Amino acid sequence: MNLKNITIAGSGVLGFQIAMQAAFHGFQVIVYDINDEVLEKAKSKFKTLSESYTTDLKASPEQLENTFNHLSYTSDLALAVKDADLLIEAVPENPQIKIDFYKKLAAVAPEKTIFATNSSTLLPSQFAEATGRPEKFLALHFANEIWKHNTAEIMGHSGTDQKVFDTVVQFAKAIGMVTLPLHKEQPGYILNSLLVPLLSAATDLLVNDIADVETIDKTWMVATGAPTGPFGILDVVGITTAYNINKIAADATGDPLKIKTVKFLKENYIDQNKLGVSTGQGFYSYPDPEYLKKYFLK
Ligand code: NAD
Numbered sequence: 001m002n003l004k005n006i007t008i009a010g011s012g013v014l015g016f017q018i019a020m021q022a023a024f025h026g027f028q029v030i031v032y033d034i035n036d037e038v039l040e041k042a043k044s045k046f047k048t049l050s051e052s053y054t055t056d057l058k059a060s061p062e063q064l065e066n067t068f069n070h071l072s073y074t075s076d077l078a079l080a081v082k083d084a085d086l087l088i089e090a091v092p093e094n095p096q097i098k099i100d101f102y103k104k105l106a107a108v109a110p111e112k113t114i115f116a117t118n119s120s121t122l123l124p125s126q127f128a129e130a131t132g133r134p135e136k137f138l139a140l141h142f143a144n145e146i147w148k149h150n151t152a153e154i155m156g157h158s159g160t161d162q163k164v165f166d167t168v169v170q171f172a173k174a175i176g177m178v179t180l181p182l183h184k185e186q187p188g189y190i191l192n193s194l195l196v197p198l199l200s201a202a203t204d205l206l207v208n209d210i211a212d213v214e215t216i217d218k219t220w221m222v223a224t225g226a227p228t229g230p231f232g233i234l235d236v237v238g239i240t241t242a243y244n245i246n247k248i249a250a251d252a253t254g255d256p257l258k259i260k261t262v263k264f265l266k267e268n269y270i271d272q273n274k275l276g277v278s279t280g281q282g283f284y285s286y287p288d289p290e291y292l293k294k295y296f297l298k
Helices: 013-024 036-057 061-069 077-081 095-108 162-174 191-207 213-224 230-237 239-253 256-270
Strands: 005-009 028-032 071-074 086-089 114-117 137-142 151-156 178-181
Touching: 005 013, 005 077, 013 028, 013 036, 013 061, 013 071, 013 137, 028 077, 036 061, 036 071, 061 071, 077 095, 086 095, 095 114, 114 162, 137 162, 151 162, 162 178, 191 213, 191 230, 191 239, 191 256, 213 230, 230 239, 239 256
Parallel strands: 005 028, 005 086, 028 071, 086 114, 114 137, 151 178
Antiparallel strands: 137 151
């Protein structure tokens, strides 16, 4: 199946990036959000993103003009999806908001439209019924700064049609992604199934006073050849995300170590606005963190 018209629902951080990336690769893209005021905000992001595409992808002014011309905006859902071959949902990570959205969408979308969720932590089976077309529904998960961190994890639920799955893999390739198909549902997909335990093990070592930040990172970097250790990665991801993940685990399990980690991150980082690269200070100081210095690995 050949996809041409793409609708992106939710024009926030990820939604607008996905819209831009698809338009850059020649797809006709409609951006949908709840009202025109939010859409104006999204439109204003075109300029900043264009600068990143110019720096990181060497995009030409013609390519960017073409991208601009492939984007349109509406807060009318029926209009947004009228001719859509594929709708990518990037509305907030809240199950009720997503369910309400899929119910509204199901009532107005044409039969041909494939629905894909960009959810990071929720599973497609949670929404399959609400979509009214479970066989044409799956997850297509991108990373932040999609144009350079160009992974697309594609994950169906047990009722997803294999042809639909393959079509979405082809689409992801066509917009410049490295495609990472999963055989079945997995919370956290592949990347976070690997990353979250690593980052969590690193904070456990720190909070239990087994070793300091630099020694833990150095161990990982020297022994595996990785360019960044877990605390360097946490600074990029943002310490707020690490705090939230540990808080959810602490609240759910009452695990004393998780409770200690939450307190440690809150007092030493969150309350002091040391949130990582975004605030210039996290486990390391930016823009010139210790772990990138030559002597660090000695
Ligand atoms: P965001 O808060 O930046 O944007 C959400 C957008 O959805 C907002 O523009 C909001 O106005 C809009 N919205 C709210 N209700 C809506 C509705 N009913 N219909 C249409 N639009 C609605 O969120 P985000 O960070 O872009 O995340 C969106 C999705 O992408 C989430 O599922 C998240 O898990 C996933 N995701 C985020 C990242 C990331 O790094 N931010 C990475 C990968 C995946």
